[in-house]
Amino acid sequence: MNRTVIYEKFGGPEVLEIRDTPEPHPQAGQVRVRVTAVGLNPMDWIFSSMPQMAQQFGITLPSGFGTDFAGTIDETGPDVTAFTIGDRVYGGAVGRAATDHLIVDPTGTDTLEHTPAGLTDDTACTLPVAGATAAAALAAIDLRAGDTVLIGGAAGGVGVFAVQLARAAGARVIGTAAPSTFDFLRDLGAEPVPYGPGLADRVRALAPDGLTAATDLHGTETAEAALALGVAPQRISTIAAGPNPPGGVRATGGANALPGDLKRIAEAVAAGDLTVPIEARFPIEKIQDAVRTQAERHTHGKIIVTL
Missing domain, CATH: 3.90.180.10 (Medium-chain alcohol dehydrogenases, catalytic domain)
Incomplete structure (x- = not known):
């Protein structure tokens, strides 16, 4: 089973659906992440509700949803040297993060970092954007x-x-x-x-x-x-x-952002020097409720979707 959040038309949270999609497998230079947490950002629901903004970022229908994620690498493609199976990671994949198994290309436009010891996936997934x-x-x-x-x-x-x-x-x-x-x-x-x-x-x-x-x-x-x-x-x-x-x-x-900024922030959070307030957590089955809460823009802290 590979649960994936997908929308086939632009609109409010009601357009988001959970589909069972085929499990993907990485190709050369790519890794597969078993996603455990997705951190929502305003840009996520803006993309799914505003076609003009989605177009600017190359998002076309049907589309996946979400950008920031955290989890564990469970498969690697050929020619991957910086990451191995079992590594805890976090990063960003625009318009694709909300899925059980995510293909990430760390040499392309995706972001992928090792998760510091002491940093939970729930917290790590709030950091990239x-x-x-x-x-x-x-x-x-x-x-x-x-x-x-x-x-x-x-x-x-x-x-x-x-x-x-x-x-x-x-x-x-x-x-x-x-x-x-x-x-x-x-x-x-x-x-x-x-x-x-x-x-x-x-x-x-x-x-x-x-x-x-x-x-x-x-x-x-x-x-x-x-x-x-x-x-x-x-x-x-x-x-x-x-x-x-x-x-x-x-x-x-x-x-x-400068190279190293994200790693520096993650290490500061892991050390307790920075705090990441989490407003609410929703299971992926409640993705529409999570996005409604995010879109209200009255939260102080991050909204997390767990898988």
Whole structure:
């Protein structure tokens, strides 16, 4: 049995189906992963509901679902030297992760890393997209010790990494979020501020000496507030404003993460230096419920699908 989440038309969570598909086998340079956990990201349901976005990433119908995964290699193809059967791994395979047996090509566009000792699959599967995106967002603004940085969407899946990485770098962190998540953000080391109209004024009151950097992990509101507060455009980044964000600020994403960023984050989580809050776990049979929860965008932490 090889359970696979598939959708044959674009739409809401109701288009996702679980099919029993033939077991795949790796070819040269590929490995097969017995997936045990899939970490959901907003991009997953955006792809399955928005044809234009899916097309940009080469996704066509029918399609698999999910990107981030963790599990154990149970089969290898010829010419594989960096991984062996029995290795615990995690990584990313865009539009294909939610399946019992996943073919991964670590020399191609897929991501595959060894899972550090002490890191569970449930936690490892949360790292690839969110961890790499957070690292790229902060690298784009050259974040450093002594900065006062505004992070938009600080309680989201990317935000929880960005907050902690910024704090570890020695920055003061102000994070936009819903009031219901304020205690959660304070526990991560951020000073919370409500998003919405008047954001620049609220941030000015909280940081009268000004901001030095900002990253917008949700849209453009935080970037626009930072510009209004006098932050230089080259010290503001966005991940969800498209290729031409407002005011000349820097657009970036997980693909721009530096080599080694993901491994560094995973090792920090395994060592207990970074925390990965998990909001909820769903079995694969409840994939539609998992995606509904993810799409509400009111969670603080990651949504996990277990197989």
